[in-house]
Amino acid sequence: MSGDAAALSVAQQDRVFRPHGVVGASVEELVAELRSTGYDPLVSPVSREADEIRLTGAAMDPQAVGPGDLFVAVSGARAHGADFIATALASGAAAVLTDGDGAEKIREAIGYRTPVIEVTRVRDAAGPSAALIYGNTATSGPALFGVTGTNGKTTTTYFLRSLLDAVLDSHDQATGLIGTIEIAAGSETIPSKMTTPEAVQLHSLMALFRESGITAAAMEVSSHAISYQRTSGLFFNVAGFTNLTQDHLDLHGSMEGYFEAKAALFARSRTRSSVIIVDDPWGLQMAEAATGHVVRLATDDDPAAEADWIVTEVSAEALGSRFTLHSRRTGELIRCRTGLPGRFNVSNAALAAVMVLTAQERAELAFSRAEIISALEQADPFTISVPGRMQVIGTAPAAIVDFAHNPDAMIRTLEAAATASQGRTILVIGAAGERDITKRPLMGAIAVRMADHVIISDDDPHGEDPAQIRSALMEGARAALQDEALATRLEEISPRLDAITRAVELAEPRDTIILAGRGHEVHQDFAGTKHPIDDRVELARALRGRGYPTAPDAPDTPVAARPAATPRRDSTPEGGSAA
Template sequence: MIDSMTISALIENLKGCLLKGAPDTEVTGLHYDSRTVEPGGAFFALRGQALDGHRFIDQALERGAKTIFLEKERELPPGVATVVVDDCRQVMAQVAAAFFGDPTADIPVVGVTGTNGKTTVTYLVEAILRAAGHRPAVFGTINYRFADQILSSLHTTPEAIDMLRGVAGFRRQGADALVMEVSSHALEQHRVSGVHFKVGVFTNLTPEHLDYHGNMDDYFASKTRLFTELLQKEGAVVNVEDPYGARLAGLLLSPLTCGSSADCAIYPLDVKTTLEGTSGTVDTPCGTVSFSSPLLGAFNLQNLLCAIGAGVALGLSAEVIGRGLSEAPQVPGRLERVDNGRGVMALVDYAHTGDALDKVLVTLAALAPRRMITVFGCGGDRDRSKRPVMGEIASRRSDLAVVTSDNPRTEDPDAIIAEVCAGVARVHRRPLTRAEAASGAKGYIVIPDRREAIAFAADVSRGGDLLLVAGKGHEDYQILGRERIHFDDREELSRALARVETTP
């Protein structure tokens, strides 16, 4: 990364940019938030769903911006360079790549997209790269990390300026590979248009973010951009067990397909899943991969196959891929176990869509617990269509479903719960009383306070039961209104189970 560049050097390889002003204007920093602008910086007037960055140009100028990227031309003071563009977001990503020294140009970059499984696959690919001798950086839902440095994650895929600045920083510290979750929002908003992807992985597509995308076809179209616009000619890894994956594979020239069928490039030969995890052998174009993983269930086998596919696409050996999978750590908040002395299998998982919750509960039911208890809720200010779906799934798959709050944000928690219970009502006519739930009756109960709901579930659980707290996973906060408070399902569940153990 350099301290400054002239505006002409930043845009020399970009098409459709109309520069008005001195071409030798020095740019000392890049900004998309006018409140962060520093003297000599360039400000990008991004159009968002709620706000239009063109409204904040004057504020950026007051803070010392010397270059303005905009889509709607306007008069600016003397000495300020103007760059008129068709798509400010796309240009911002390309300019950021140039300003930060194109930090992804000469390293292997693996992008993982899909509704579910992205985080798990990135952890697995990270372990595979380490087994191959690389020092990978990772950008994803849980955090942005390299070696011992861990940064908080505000978005699954950060804005282009933040992400490329971060990658450049990790490169200076020794990172020689990059693994990143690529969200549909990021693809739609060109946040990764400045990234050179060597491998792209598609996990699956199920209803999510439809408040943003509108429908599944538009959601799918956003995901395909990684493979049709940003990926090199080869390097696509696609889970064709998913119908949208099969559809995507049909659009690509030579994808590495993953699935249960021997028609796939990567498929299981002999795989077993137990309470301890998943192990076995997988056939691949580079030979047979043998592995042992703590991950549970069929849906995680699909994640394992996708990670193996990424290793194959990177040109790694079967031995290295298998060793990486076997050395991969527990993924935070993904069927993460909470130890206790009661004989209860207590788990915390991030499942927050109908499909994800269904797959988790089907997987856990195969373990034949004495009783299945599920604590879950739905987030506010997000896709409302999934609420009754999750309510019905949790009720059908659980002996006891405890409906509670997730991150209500600015919505009324009781109103969210009412929409969830519209789906629950397809299975159960009325909620249980606390006494009925404690006695072992099958059904559901509503406890809006999440801490109280987890404590109640822990209190009524017995040895041999399986207790799942779903929806928030690794998150260590709860958003109430516009306030973010500390709240970690793992801590709450551990505390509740310990308290029950010591109660006379």
């Protein structure tokens, strides 16, 4: 893997995930495995020659198929994978796993000249199939630490990996990371194409991790990944739950449906131990729904009576916080800190710590409790820069880039800003297109309630009209301004680059600037066309242009040149007196 692979397609990324050596499995062995686990496969043609074909890889993208691969042909939004059987076979596919529709398409296209394994739940079966081919079992390794929840997944996985690095380094063992921003094996990284890769890629990656000496890995697990069976066939040593707030209702339909998707991760059949933050009713409900070994963690000021661990003695330290982890079962007290702003990062850090402590307690990894406590108290593993997650770009004014892209995340980010700011809070927000539209007015209203100057701009419109997305945000903001007699200044500025420039123009050294919604992303998608822009780079550039200091690790390389664009802004900013 390579850090300069930003332009990799999903298919190219799939190839990067491949291990060098694979024992593989025969078609006969794969069919037997699927039959024994209840998938009731139908195979054609049936012959000794077909049964003995050896499968040494698996791919879902026809462009990623290699010699000896099992091609997993699933039904997609626009086409069926079986429509691309000719491409897969030309690349060396040795057999196909598909559903009834796919099997019919393949027979019509090529007859019976390659083995086709037909199952009803093809996405679900893809994981166990790839697991068999790549030699993955519940105990084969690496030890997996999965994190799910609406907000905090990325930061918690970075915290997890940092803590695991601190305790495993003396054992000459390396760690991995799978998530929204990047996929890493030791010091090698590539950018991610999705929060959680497809099942066939994940199982290939597990084999590559073992081959690379990775003994533990932290992984984000999205609700999409669970719903689309991307984690099928994986076994987690410890899974953690951050929180559940409104998001992704376009996929799940309701908060109850969203909850059920997340809860599937915490079943005994796929996770040995669960660590659940029980700060609200959803967390308490998740702890009740989880099976197997369940550890409850309370991180708020009024901890739940049934919590096994609680966070106490939280105190501000610079932009970050110090806190104590208290085991209610043993009375143990562990002093911790994080350098990242916000009380929610205390929760993220506490979750990472308790997950690793739980793994040690359950003998999941070969390190001692003393080593974990030493790392927590001396190595400062939770003071790291997480790309686009409360990432500090400037210091005076304080300038922060965060991925907050839903109502709850915005509240948490703005609360953190209010605690740290000595002056005004200047906020730039947008909303993604083709996502839950009900949250847009809510986000607009939250913005003007909690910030002093709000600039509504573009996020990733995708196939929607950017002006209509901004209009929904503005509607919620204007209603709150009027109904609640707020003094907040409100502007609408597009394109986003001009909104960022305007925010810095407005700021004085005691103020705080927040660019919310895009985090680490480096392109905006306008109807399928990618326009390069990195909030972190542009914010640093604008700050330096005004003579303001930037953080030591702030980016200093501008993105590619962009065509000039004319800003679209209200002629008269709304609310309050002139800035």
